Amino acid sequence: xxxxxxxxxxxxxxxxxxxxxxxxxxxxxxxxxxxxxxxxxxxxxxxxxxxxxxxxxxxxxxxxxxxxxxxxxxxxxxxxxxxxxxxxxxxxxxxxxxxxxxxxxxxxxxxxxxxxxxxxxxxxxxxxxxxxxxxxxxxxxxxxxxxxxxxxxxxxxxxxxxxxxxxxxxxxxxxxxxxxxxxxxxxxxxxxxxxxxxxxxxxxxxxxxxxxxxx
Amino acid sequence: xxxxxxxxxxxxxxxxxxxxxxxxxxxxxxxxxxxxxxxxxxxxxxxxxxxxxxxxxxxxxxxxxxxxxxxxxxxxxxxxxxxxxxxxxxxxxxxxxxxxxxxxxxxxxxxxxxxxxxxxxxxxxxxxxxxxxxxxxxxxxxxxxxxxxxxxxxxxxxxxxxxxxxxxxxxxxxxxxxxxxxxxxxxxxxxxxxxxxxxxxxxxxxxxxxxxxxx
Numbered sequence: 001x002x003x004x005x006x007x008x009x010x011x012x013x014x015x016x017x018x019x020x021x022x023x024x025x026x027x028x029x030x031x032x033x034x035x036x037x038x039x040x041x042x043x044x045x046x047x048x049x050x051x052x053x054x055x056x057x058x059x060x061x062x063x064x065x066x067x068x069x070x071x072x073x074x075x076x077x078x079x080x081x082x083x084x085x086x087x088x089x090x091x092x093x094x095x096x097x098x099x100x101x102x103x104x105x106x107x108x109x110x111x112x113x114x115x116x117x118x119x120x121x122x123x124x125x126x127x128x129x130x131x132x133x134x135x136x137x138x139x140x141x142x143x144x145x146x147x148x149x150x151x152x153x154x155x156x157x158x159x160x161x162x163x164x165x166x167x168x169x170x171x172x173x174x175x176x177x178x179x180x181x182x183x184x185x186x187x188x189x190x191x192x193x194x195x196x197x198x199x200x201x202x203x204x205x206x207x208x209x210x211x212x213x214x215x
Numbered sequence: 216x217x218x219x220x221x222x223x224x225x226x227x228x229x230x231x232x233x234x235x236x237x238x239x240x241x242x243x244x245x246x247x248x249x250x251x252x253x254x255x256x257x258x259x260x261x262x263x264x265x266x267x268x269x270x271x272x273x274x275x276x277x278x279x280x281x282x283x284x285x286x287x288x289x290x291x292x293x294x295x296x297x298x299x300x301x302x303x304x305x306x307x308x309x310x311x312x313x314x315x316x317x318x319x320x321x322x323x324x325x326x327x328x329x330x331x332x333x334x335x336x337x338x339x340x341x342x343x344x345x346x347x348x349x350x351x352x353x354x355x356x357x358x359x360x361x362x363x364x365x366x367x368x369x370x371x372x373x374x375x376x377x378x379x380x381x382x383x384x385x386x387x388x389x390x391x392x393x394x395x396x397x398x399x400x401x402x403x404x405x406x407x408x409x410x411x412x413x414x415x416x417x418x419x420x421x422x423x424x425x426x427x428x429x430x
Contacts, residue, residue, distance in 0.1 A: 126416070129408075130409035152378040159374075185415065197340075199377075203379075
């Protein structure tokens with residue numbers, strides 16, 4: 001198909017498609033004449049993946065480019081790609097937190113990983129991100145949140161991860177497998193976060209909904 | 216304390232503090248002379264909350280301003296504030312998705328809510344966000360993800376939400392209660408997403424880690 005048709009099918013404007021090609025996120029089309037190229041289903045599929053990560057996953061283009069480079073590199077194992085797919089989780093720390101607080105939070109994370117028996121490098125971006133979130137909780141007076149709920153959160157996360165990996169394991173094709181990991185990782189967050197909100201609203205309706213004098 | 220001390224304690228630059236005051240997110244200090252104001256612990260606490268939502272929660276300033284307006288409004292119940300705290304979840308749809316797909320996804324969400332027995336308005340932003348994520352999954356060829364894992368995700372989300380609400384229920388002060396809801400909602404996402412990644416890495420290490428020929 002021509003680029004105009006590709007644009008129509010995916011809802012991605014032509015200049016944006018050209019930009020993705022320049023950035024190496026989308027393979028160039030097959031040249032059919034000096035100034036015309038032809039695109040196929042693989043292009044359409046890749047464009048849909050980019051848009052899903054961008055629009056629903058909320059990732060930045062640079063992070064998507066990094067993930068796609070990992071997907072496209074045949075030298076990387078599924079485990080490697082899973083590591084790459086976590087890299088857009090940039091550890092975020094609350095401004096002005098002294099080093100001592102961060103070190104204590106890292107120690108909490110290491111202790112949790114040990115309790116869970118997880119085979120995880122304690123310097124993984126996700127471990128740093130967790131430490132950053134714990135620092136933030138402490139700084140707003142909710143160190144107790146971490147202490148009281150962390151293990152229950154970890155148990156639920158483990159349960160979700162098990163379901164994710166079983167799903168990925170059922171995908172047959174190998175290319176498809178790696179893509180599934182990326183999609184499941186990023187879009188799975190969006191799905192879970194939405195579901196947690198819905199469950200909150202339900203729980204709150206039961207606990208506080210009828211009581212207009214609760215405050 | 217003076218504004219310089221407040222800035223030093225929280226790591227927030229003085230011009231940014233003044234900006235938050237102008238935007239109504241932080242109460243003005245007590246004027247001690249025509250061009251000097253004094254700030255107290257409540258200001259420090261509010262600034263830390265703003266920074267935690269911004270730096271770790273990843274929310275935009277406009278979304279934070281909206282949430283704080285709900286926190287500061289004594290006329291709103293806890294249940295109302297929980298609704299507000301979900302509003303920064305802006306439903307996101309993948310570009311170019313025809314209406315039919317979205318309508319089918321909404322129907323899937325309504326069916327799930329019914330299966331879970333949740334008392335939730337099916338037009339809540341979180342329900343729309345979930346529908347958007349399902350559309351995105353379908354458009355990248357993973358409609359099966361939704362079909363195969365959604366109920367397990369919902370069960371895990373319910374479990375996390377129960378822990379969250381129990382935590383909030385243990386907070387004594389009423390102001391504190393509302394703030395706890397906001398903090399737990401936004402920072403809880405960051406905590407869970409990090410934990411899910413760590414559990415993925417663990418599961419992947421067990422399943423694929425040793426097998427360099429997996430691709």
